[in-house]
Amino acid sequence: MKTTLTTLTALALSTSAAFAHSSFETPQAQQGSTYLGKIGIGHGCAGEPTLKVRVQIPEGVIAVKPVPKAGWTLEVVTGAYEQSYDYYGTQLTEGVKELIWTGELPDAYFDQFAFRGKLTDRLAAGTTVYFPVVQECANGAERWIEIPAEGQDPHDLEDPAPGIKITEPGHGGH
C-alpha cells in the first residue's frame, strides 16, 4: 500500500518535470517551411556536466544556420547532401551536416541549443524527421540517437532521438 501511494504521488506530482530526454521545443512543423529548432538538454551524464552538444542534421534539412551561444564555441561540419535541393533558384549539393557546441552545462541546469533550417518537401508530410543528438561529458556520453523502427512506439525507446513531425504545407504563407 505504501509503495502504491508513493507511486501515485510520484505520478500526480509529475506534470512539471518533463524534458529529461533531449527534445525539440516545437516538435512539429510544416513541410517546406523554415524552422527554428530549439533542442532542450535537461541533464548531464549521470550527474556530470555536459561539455559538448552535437546535433546531426538529417538528409532533407538544408540551409542550416546555428544560433551562437554566449560562453560556448560553435563548430559546423559540412558535407555533401545525398541529393541536390533547389533553394530559391540555387541548386544546393552540400551544406551543414553537424553542429557542435562546446562549453559547460551543469547537470542541475537546463539549456536550449538552437538552429534554423529549411524542411524541404522531400520530407513527406505525416513522417517524423529525427535529429540524433550526442551529449558529451567528462565521464562519457549520453546519446539520444535511437530512431523508432516502423510501427515501433517512440516511448519504448530508452534514448530516443529528438524528432519533428512534418505536417501538410500551409496555404497562408508566401
Add this chain to the structure above:
Amino acid sequence: MGIAMKNLPRVLCPIFMFLLLAAAPLSAFAHAEFQGSTPPANALLDDLPTEVILRFSEPVGALATDWLLPDGTRRDATATAGPDGLSLSAPPASGRGTYVLNWRVVSADGHPIGGALVFSLGEATGMAPPDTPSSAVPAIIARFLAIMSMILALGATLYAAVVAPLSPGAARRGQGAALAAMPLALIALGAYGLDLLGRGSRDLLSLSPWLAAVTTPRGWGLLLGGIAALVAGCHWRNRTPVAFLALALGAVSLAVSGHASSGGARWIGQPLMAFHATALIFWIGGLPPLLAGLSRPDGLTALRRFSHVALPAVIVLVASGIGLVLIRGAGPSALIASDWGKLLALKLVLVACMLGLALWNKTRLTPAMAMSPDTAQIRLRRSIGAEIMLGALVLLVAMCFRLTPPPGSETASGPIYLHLHGSEIMADLEVSAAPPAAVSLSLTFADTDFGPLRPKEVSLTFNDPENGIGPIRTSAHLLADGMWQAGPVTLPTAGPWDIRIGVLITDFKQATLNGTLTPPNGDHP
C-alpha cells in the same frame, strides 16, 4: 443513501482531477536514469549489507521490489524513498550464494523502468532451482483432482455418445464431475500460482499468484479443462458432437500443460500429448460408467462395444506415450539415472497392470459373462474397479513429473556460442558458461558482408522474462585483438535469457542485436 449520492460529485471530482494529473505526464518525456547502487552490481561481499541503496537521476516511486535468495525463494523487499535514492530493506539472511534484488520503479513521467541488482555473499552460486517447495504438493493434488474430475465428466459424456446410454447413477456422477471441474480448476490455478511464486496460502488473496498462473500455458490449460467439463455437462440432448467438442477441448487442455509444452520438440510433443490425452480420457473416463452399467440388461453389449473402442484407444495411448519419451532424446542410461526415469518406470509398471487387467477382462471375463453372468459379473466388477484405481494412480504419478525435470533439460556447463544477425551488422558471441553462473562474454562483430566492423561502444542487456528478472545491464570493452569482452556478470537463473546488444557504429548511429541464451539441453528440435 441520499447523503451519499449528494456527496458523490465531491468525492468523484478530486479523483477525476487526480486521474487527469496522473495521465497527463504519460505523454511527456522524462525517464529517471539508474545511476548505480550500494553495494555495486556483481559485488562479492563478506557480510550481507544492512540496507541496499539504488540511486537514480531524479526521484522515483517503487512499483515492485523483491529479493531472490540463494535457495531460490522470493521475498518482498520494503522500499523507502530517501535523499540518496531508494533505500531497501536488507535481504533475509539465507547463507552464502547469489542474491538478486529485482526492482521496478516509476519516474516522474509515469514510465516504469526496471532492473536487477545481483551480488553474492562468499561465492557466486546463482539461484538453486527451488527444490520441491512445500507449495508443490498442494499444487499437484489440486491439479490431480481438477483433471480427474474433468476426465470423469468427459468420459461419461463420451461413453453415452459412443458406447451405451448411461445408468442413472453414472449420469448423476458425470454431471457432478462436470460441475465440480471448474471450481477444482480454479483451486488448482491458485495453488499453481502459489507454487510458481513460492508463496504461502495467505497470498491467495493478492492478485500476483493468479496472474502468474493464468499467464502460463499450464494455468490456462487448467481453465480450458474446466470449460471442457462444463461443455460436456451442459447439453445432453444432441450429445455426440458436443461430446467430441468437449473431448477436443480436454485433450488440448492437457497438451498445452506439462513438459510436452516446453523444449525444442514442442511442435511434435504437443500433438502427441493431445493424442495421449484423448485416449486416456476415453479409457479412464469410460470405466466408471461401464462399471455402473454392468448389471443392466444391455451390460454385456455395452462391455463388448466399450472394448471395441478401447483397443484402438490403448494402442494410441501406448504409441503416443512411447513417442513422448523418445522426443526427449535421452538415452536409456540417462533415463535410468534420472528421477524422471524412475517415475516413468513406476508409471509404466502401473500401466502394464492396467493393460493386464484389461486383457483379462477382454479375453476371459467377457466370454465368461456371456456364459454365467452372475459369477463373472462380480469378478468383472472387481477387475474394472481395480483398473479405475490404477488409472487414478497413473494420473497421480503423471502429475508428479512436475517435481523432476526430464533428462535433457539439465544444464550443461561449458561455453555457449551464439550468432546474432541484424539488418546492418552481425555478431559472434561466446558465453563462458551456461547460466545460472557468473558469465564472461567475448564478442566479435562484422557487417553483413562479413567485412570487419569496429564499433565505438558495445552494451549488453540481459532479461529473464520467465522468472521476471532484469534487465541486467553491462558494457563491453575492446581488447587489443579486436575482440570485445564483457563481464563477469552474474545471471542468477537458468533462463532462457534474452540478450540485447547495443552496438554504437558511429557517434550518431546505433544498431541493436537480439538473441536468446537458452540452457543447452538434449531436446532435439
